[in-house]
Amino acid sequence: MSAHVMAVTGLRVSSFTSSLASCPSIYQPWNLSLQTSKRGTIHNNLSIKCVAFNDNKVPSQIDLRTNNFEQVKRNSQMALLNSSDPIKILKMIDTIQRLGIEHHFKEEINVQLGKVGDWDVTQDLFGTALQFRLQRHNGWPSCSDVFKKFLDKSGTFKESITNDIWGMLSLYEASYLGAKGEEVLQQAMDFSKAHLHQSLPHLSPELRKLVAKALTLPRHLRMGRLEARNYMEKYSQATNQIPALMELAKLDFAMVQSMHQKELAEISRWWKNLGLVERLGFARDRPAECFLWTVGTFPEPRYSNCRIELTKTICILLVMDDIFDTYGTLEELVLFTEAIKRWDLDAMEQLPEYMKICYMALFNTTHEIAYKIQKEHGQTVVACLKRTEEQERGDNACSIQCLMTENNLSDENVARKHIRQLIQNLWPELNGLAMTTTALPSSVMKASLNMARTAQVIYQHGDDQNTFTVDDYVKTLILTPSSNY
Template identity: 60%
Template sequence: MDNNNCSKRIEELQENTRKELQRASDPMAAMELIDTLQWLGIAYNYEEEIDLWLNKLSNWDAGEDLHATALRFRLLRNERWPVSCDVFKKFMDKNGKFKESLNQDTKGLLSLYEASSLGAFGEDILSEAMKFSETHLTQCIPGMGPQLRGQVTRALELPRHLKMARLESRLYIDEYSMGSNFSPTLLEQAKLDYNKVQSLHRIELAELSRWWKQLGLVEKLSFARDRPMECYFWTIGGLPEPKYSGARIELAKTIAILLVIDDIFDTYGSISELSLFNNAVQKWDLDSIEQLPEYMKICYMALYNTTNEIAYKSSKNRAEMFSLPLDEW
């Protein structure tokens, strides 16, 4: 499928999903759909629709359903909506412990564990929820089916919100396709979207690689780390959505240069040289680099030119956004 046909097909599939979100009337079904969209890595296409649903869910009571309560809590808190951990008090006994009768609700326990990982300092209820759910999930693993066992094992290794979204979506697409109730529309959309975003990543990485090669820092400074790809991979973890394409490239450039500066400070430069370099950066004045040794001049100029280039692009984008002359920024 060529790019034009691929884009048209994605738009068709997105429109169907958008209508499904808009027409949904059951909060539980809407939460499950939003959760699936997030797992598949395509929720960023429905920010407005999801935000409307989160507004409704903020005033909805999930009752005595542990899975629904925990899922609602996680969806709201993950998007920084105000939600109190007191919603879990109804599942606790008079001693402040979670009721042992919950240990058979594996789906609910898994949702509770994921929700508890979003706890803040001092939220003792969520600390108790994590200990309770982790203990019982670990005990139940041997008797679980392969698919559920995989989900629980991965969850216990690292909470979901701490994982790299793009890697998780790739894993979940395969897992989702093997389920009995998957939506062909969502599955096709997820695959097409994933491939489209991967193509964007390749373009970004090619641009970063060209810049790094032209910069020539590693060739001139043999002690410096040569890790532009690692730096770029890090930015995908922090800024996974396609709209942050420019930010990923510029951030990766910054990190790559900072690694070289880190090498200078940790392994190569003398105390007196480091003091001179620090003063030059503080002044941010090209005249101040005359006192630096040659290898530091090279690094300083790379930092200076790259920072100014990023600042110019940022100012230009803001000026274009508000249709103002660049010199007004």
């Protein structure tokens, strides 16, 4: 994994700024002033702020045993295993996954979904769609033909099902797990989306809000940790909540948030000690933003080391991207590329001073990561990491600009709309690949989908300043406690 995928999509979002001023006890902001070089003033159209966590103020990892965590967890697991109502079981699995606590229920979820062939959810649209979505999301075989019973003789969805709003919403959410070539799911998406839009003015305020959110961003495309945080607030007010699940979700979120704070503290300390921002005035200062990408890609607590080391890699690759995009001359870039290919310290002797600084940081960080992997897993990965860095050329032009140039478009909004459609068209391909049997571990496939989800969330609103920004997401997930729920 590398920042290369992010660069292709155009990593151009806001830095972590003073919107976190409400949490001064655990961070210290520092500013980077504009500098002047022989190439002129170094401009960055983003606010250049970073976060340095104060290790003394970051809470120590919560000892969940003192909070009866294991007992709450066992109660929740037994509630799932002991239920015999198929719809109730499906709803409970759905709730567990929305709350972001499925890593505590992997065995129980698999046991229940393994019985799915023996279940009878009758002809109910809501249950059929929910069962299909959960099966497919969790990697169980699921055939889209189950929706054909809702088609009329002409092969279109029956108008009678449009009166079932919950069923239509369930159908809509399930349709986004369709693979390329599954026409009935594409038809289901178009049909349900159109009718849900039409129904909005006639719904209760609460249901209208729920449907509107789904139409803006379906569940399958949402970032897992962010969905968990948002759903906790809603579930805490639900009249039919399962108290044990709510308590477990709060305890787990606090534990994971504490872990993320420690991880970001370590990353911030490493980044500050590296000194690239102070020594290279053009370098982007975004460790918190880079960390958000890794939280989205590897949300489970067990991937702590992966989040830390991947964030370090992304931070340095962003600086390399800046060298190629905005600062280096052609002659210097050729030398830099050759130095990376050679991959030894002697190779940097011909580089200008600012490139030596970046090259040294890249070289040392890569070997530090490789050493940790060798020590913990017995695998040598230097060659693999080196190939990743060779691919980071910094020549990934903005997709919108490319589209406008290639098609002689003058309206950026038209180009953005087209790009969004291209992205939507790619999701069925991703879904299909995720269902294909490969030699890759399922964790790698899951991480790939999670990275796509993170990109979908971060770039969802483009440059609209009236919507959530990366700053807001970091504050929500990492700094703001969930104790109010």
